[in-house]
Amino acid sequence: GENVEQHPSTLSVQEGDSAVIKCTYSDSASNYFPWYKQELGKGPQLIIDIRSNVGEKKDQRIAVTLNKTAKHFSLHITETQPEDSAVYFCAAMVTGGGNKLTFGTGTQLKVEL
Protein backbone atom coordinates (compact mmCIF):
# COMPACT_ATOMS: atom_id res chain seq x y z
CA GLY A 1 0.00 0.00 0.00
CA GLU A 2 0.87 3.68 -0.07
CA ASN A 3 3.44 5.08 2.37
CA VAL A 4 3.85 8.82 2.90
CA GLU A 5 6.82 10.30 4.72
CA GLN A 6 6.83 13.90 5.92
CA HIS A 7 9.63 16.19 7.12
CA PRO A 8 10.34 18.02 9.32
CA SER A 9 8.24 16.95 12.29
CA THR A 10 8.58 20.39 13.87
CA LEU A 11 9.34 23.74 12.26
CA SER A 12 9.79 27.08 13.96
CA VAL A 13 9.99 30.28 11.92
CA GLN A 14 9.89 33.98 12.59
CA GLU A 15 6.81 35.88 11.53
CA GLY A 16 7.18 36.99 7.93
CA ASP A 17 9.61 34.22 7.01
CA SER A 18 8.79 31.34 4.67
CA ALA A 19 8.11 27.75 5.72
CA VAL A 20 8.62 24.63 3.63
CA ILE A 21 7.33 21.14 4.41
CA LYS A 22 8.32 18.16 2.28
CA CYS A 23 6.68 14.80 1.64
CA THR A 24 7.52 11.70 -0.34
CA TYR A 25 5.17 8.95 -1.43
CA SER A 26 5.72 5.39 -2.57
CA ASP A 27 2.81 4.46 -4.86
CA SER A 28 3.36 5.74 -8.38
CA ALA A 29 -0.38 5.34 -9.03
CA SER A 30 -1.21 8.13 -6.54
CA ASN A 31 -2.57 11.11 -8.42
CA TYR A 32 -4.05 13.44 -5.82
CA PHE A 33 -2.05 15.19 -3.10
CA PRO A 34 -3.88 17.36 -0.57
CA TRP A 35 -2.51 19.31 2.36
CA TYR A 36 -4.49 19.65 5.55
CA LYS A 37 -4.13 22.07 8.46
CA GLN A 38 -5.18 20.86 11.88
CA GLU A 39 -5.58 23.20 14.80
CA LEU A 40 -5.66 21.96 18.37
CA GLY A 41 -8.83 20.03 19.13
CA LYS A 42 -10.19 20.32 15.61
CA GLY A 43 -10.45 18.13 12.56
CA PRO A 44 -8.13 18.52 9.56
CA GLN A 45 -9.09 21.25 7.10
CA LEU A 46 -8.04 21.17 3.46
CA ILE A 47 -5.88 24.16 2.57
CA ILE A 48 -4.60 23.29 -0.91
CA ASP A 49 -4.32 20.27 -3.18
CA ILE A 50 -2.57 19.30 -6.38
CA ARG A 51 -3.20 16.64 -8.99
CA SER A 52 -0.57 14.67 -10.85
CA ASN A 53 -1.11 16.50 -14.14
CA VAL A 54 0.05 19.76 -12.55
CA GLY A 55 3.53 20.66 -11.30
CA GLU A 56 2.70 23.66 -9.16
CA LYS A 57 -0.33 25.36 -7.69
CA LYS A 58 -0.57 28.60 -5.75
CA ASP A 59 -3.26 30.17 -3.58
CA GLN A 60 -2.30 33.50 -2.07
CA ARG A 61 0.47 32.81 0.46
CA ILE A 62 0.51 29.05 0.04
CA ALA A 63 1.83 26.98 -2.84
CA VAL A 64 2.40 23.31 -3.51
CA THR A 65 4.87 21.73 -5.92
CA LEU A 66 4.86 18.17 -7.21
CA ASN A 67 7.69 16.14 -8.73
CA LYS A 68 6.14 12.93 -10.03
CA THR A 69 9.43 11.45 -11.15
CA ALA A 70 10.95 11.78 -7.70
CA LYS A 71 7.63 11.10 -5.98
CA HIS A 72 7.79 14.09 -3.74
CA PHE A 73 5.70 17.16 -3.12
CA SER A 74 6.16 20.22 -0.96
CA LEU A 75 4.11 22.91 0.78
CA HIS A 76 5.42 26.46 0.77
CA ILE A 77 3.98 29.15 3.02
CA THR A 78 5.27 32.68 2.48
CA GLU A 79 4.98 35.70 4.78
CA THR A 80 4.04 33.47 7.71
CA GLN A 81 1.68 34.82 10.35
CA PRO A 82 0.99 33.64 13.92
CA GLU A 83 -2.34 32.18 12.79
CA ASP A 84 -0.44 29.83 10.50
CA SER A 85 0.74 27.99 13.64
CA ALA A 86 -0.82 24.50 13.50
CA VAL A 87 -0.06 20.92 12.49
CA TYR A 88 0.13 20.37 8.75
CA PHE A 89 -0.42 16.99 7.11
CA CYS A 90 0.34 15.93 3.58
CA ALA A 91 -1.55 13.04 2.05
CA ALA A 92 -1.69 10.97 -1.11
CA MET A 93 -4.48 9.13 -2.85
CA VAL A 94 -5.43 7.25 -5.99
CA THR A 95 -8.71 8.81 -7.08
CA GLY A 96 -11.53 6.96 -8.76
CA GLY A 97 -11.67 4.05 -6.38
CA GLY A 98 -12.24 4.25 -2.66
CA ASN A 99 -10.55 7.64 -2.35
CA LYS A 100 -8.60 6.40 0.62
CA LEU A 101 -6.15 9.03 1.84
CA THR A 102 -2.79 8.02 3.28
CA PHE A 103 -1.45 10.74 5.55
CA GLY A 104 2.03 11.73 6.55
CA THR A 105 2.95 12.01 10.22
CA GLY A 106 2.48 15.77 10.38
CA THR A 107 4.58 18.90 10.88
CA GLN A 108 4.06 21.13 13.89
CA LEU A 109 4.60 24.67 12.56
CA LYS A 110 5.20 27.43 15.07
CA VAL A 111 5.34 31.03 13.88
CA GLU A 112 7.06 33.19 16.44
CA LEU A 113 6.55 36.93 16.82
Add this chain to the structure above:
Amino acid sequence: DTGVSQDPRHKITKRGQNVTFRCDPISEHNRLYWYRQTLGQGPEFLTYFQNEAQLEKSRLLSDRFSAERPKGSFSTLEIQRTEQGDSAMYLCASSPRTNTGELFFGEGSRLTVL
Protein backbone atom coordinates in the same frame (compact mmCIF):
# COMPACT_ATOMS: atom_id res chain seq x y z
CA ASP B 1 -23.48 25.06 9.86
CA THR B 2 -23.57 22.51 7.06
CA GLY B 3 -20.26 20.80 7.76
CA VAL B 4 -19.63 17.25 8.98
CA SER B 5 -21.00 16.84 12.48
CA GLN B 6 -19.75 14.31 15.05
CA ASP B 7 -21.17 13.35 18.42
CA PRO B 8 -20.08 13.12 21.15
CA ARG B 9 -16.98 15.30 20.93
CA HIS B 10 -15.46 13.66 23.97
CA LYS B 11 -16.07 10.30 25.60
CA ILE B 12 -14.39 8.88 28.68
CA THR B 13 -15.11 5.25 29.43
CA LYS B 14 -13.79 2.36 31.47
CA ARG B 15 -12.04 -0.56 29.87
CA GLY B 16 -14.51 -3.21 28.76
CA GLN B 17 -17.41 -0.83 28.11
CA ASN B 18 -19.02 -0.28 24.71
CA VAL B 19 -19.06 3.12 23.04
CA THR B 20 -20.82 4.48 19.97
CA PHE B 21 -19.97 7.53 17.89
CA ARG B 22 -22.26 9.20 15.40
CA CYS B 23 -21.37 11.11 12.24
CA ASP B 24 -23.66 13.27 10.14
CA PRO B 25 -22.02 14.00 6.79
CA ILE B 26 -22.54 17.02 4.57
CA SER B 27 -25.94 16.74 2.96
CA GLU B 28 -25.87 15.03 -0.44
CA HIS B 29 -22.38 13.60 0.09
CA ASN B 30 -22.62 9.96 -0.82
CA ARG B 31 -19.27 8.82 0.57
CA LEU B 32 -18.49 8.66 4.26
CA TYR B 33 -15.17 7.74 5.88
CA TRP B 34 -13.95 6.90 9.36
CA TYR B 35 -10.36 7.58 10.35
CA ARG B 36 -8.51 7.16 13.62
CA GLN B 37 -5.84 9.56 14.83
CA THR B 38 -3.52 8.94 17.77
CA LEU B 39 -1.39 11.60 19.40
CA GLY B 40 1.38 12.86 17.16
CA GLN B 41 0.28 10.84 14.14
CA GLY B 42 -1.65 11.44 10.99
CA PRO B 43 -5.16 10.06 10.56
CA GLU B 44 -5.34 6.38 9.61
CA PHE B 45 -8.09 4.99 7.40
CA LEU B 46 -10.58 2.65 9.09
CA THR B 47 -13.49 2.19 6.70
CA TYR B 48 -15.67 3.88 4.12
CA PHE B 49 -19.21 3.78 2.80
CA GLN B 50 -20.69 4.65 -0.54
CA ASN B 51 -24.31 5.34 0.23
CA GLU B 52 -25.29 2.54 2.64
CA ALA B 53 -22.74 0.02 1.40
CA GLN B 54 -19.54 -0.49 3.39
CA LEU B 55 -17.00 -0.97 0.61
CA GLU B 56 -13.69 -1.25 2.40
CA LYS B 57 -12.40 -1.97 5.89
CA SER B 58 -8.86 -1.55 7.13
CA ARG B 59 -7.04 -4.29 9.00
CA LEU B 60 -7.00 -1.77 11.86
CA LEU B 61 -10.71 -2.40 12.24
CA SER B 62 -10.76 -5.41 14.55
CA ASP B 63 -13.89 -7.47 15.13
CA ARG B 64 -14.65 -5.29 18.17
CA PHE B 65 -15.33 -2.41 15.79
CA SER B 66 -18.47 -2.13 13.70
CA ALA B 67 -19.65 0.70 11.50
CA GLU B 68 -23.03 1.20 9.90
CA ARG B 69 -24.72 3.65 7.59
CA PRO B 70 -28.21 2.20 7.43
CA LYS B 71 -29.97 4.77 5.26
CA GLY B 72 -27.01 6.20 3.45
CA SER B 73 -27.06 9.35 5.56
CA PHE B 74 -25.61 9.35 9.10
CA SER B 75 -23.18 6.69 10.27
CA THR B 76 -22.32 5.10 13.59
CA LEU B 77 -19.06 3.57 14.75
CA GLU B 78 -19.33 1.20 17.70
CA ILE B 79 -16.43 -0.15 19.70
CA GLN B 80 -17.21 -3.12 21.91
CA ARG B 81 -15.20 -4.18 24.98
CA THR B 82 -12.98 -1.10 24.77
CA GLU B 83 -9.27 -1.39 25.48
CA GLN B 84 -6.82 1.32 26.50
CA GLY B 85 -5.26 1.07 23.05
CA ASP B 86 -8.54 2.29 21.56
CA SER B 87 -7.93 5.74 23.04
CA ALA B 88 -7.72 8.08 20.05
CA MET B 89 -9.53 10.71 18.04
CA TYR B 90 -12.09 9.18 15.71
CA LEU B 91 -12.58 11.37 12.67
CA CYS B 92 -15.41 11.22 10.18
CA ALA B 93 -15.19 12.67 6.70
CA SER B 94 -17.47 12.85 3.69
CA SER B 95 -17.00 13.49 0.01
CA PRO B 96 -19.37 14.44 -2.80
CA ARG B 97 -20.60 12.42 -5.76
CA THR B 98 -18.22 14.26 -8.09
CA ASN B 99 -15.50 12.11 -6.56
CA THR B 100 -12.72 14.68 -6.95
CA GLY B 101 -10.85 13.23 -4.01
CA GLU B 102 -11.51 16.07 -1.59
CA LEU B 103 -12.56 14.92 1.87
CA PHE B 104 -14.34 17.15 4.35
CA PHE B 105 -13.56 16.23 7.96
CA GLY B 106 -15.57 16.71 11.10
CA GLU B 107 -14.15 17.93 14.39
CA GLY B 108 -13.70 14.38 15.65
CA SER B 109 -14.77 12.36 18.68
CA ARG B 110 -12.04 11.93 21.27
CA LEU B 111 -12.16 8.63 23.15
CA THR B 112 -10.31 8.06 26.41
CA VAL B 113 -10.37 4.54 27.83
CA LEU B 114 -9.36 4.33 31.49
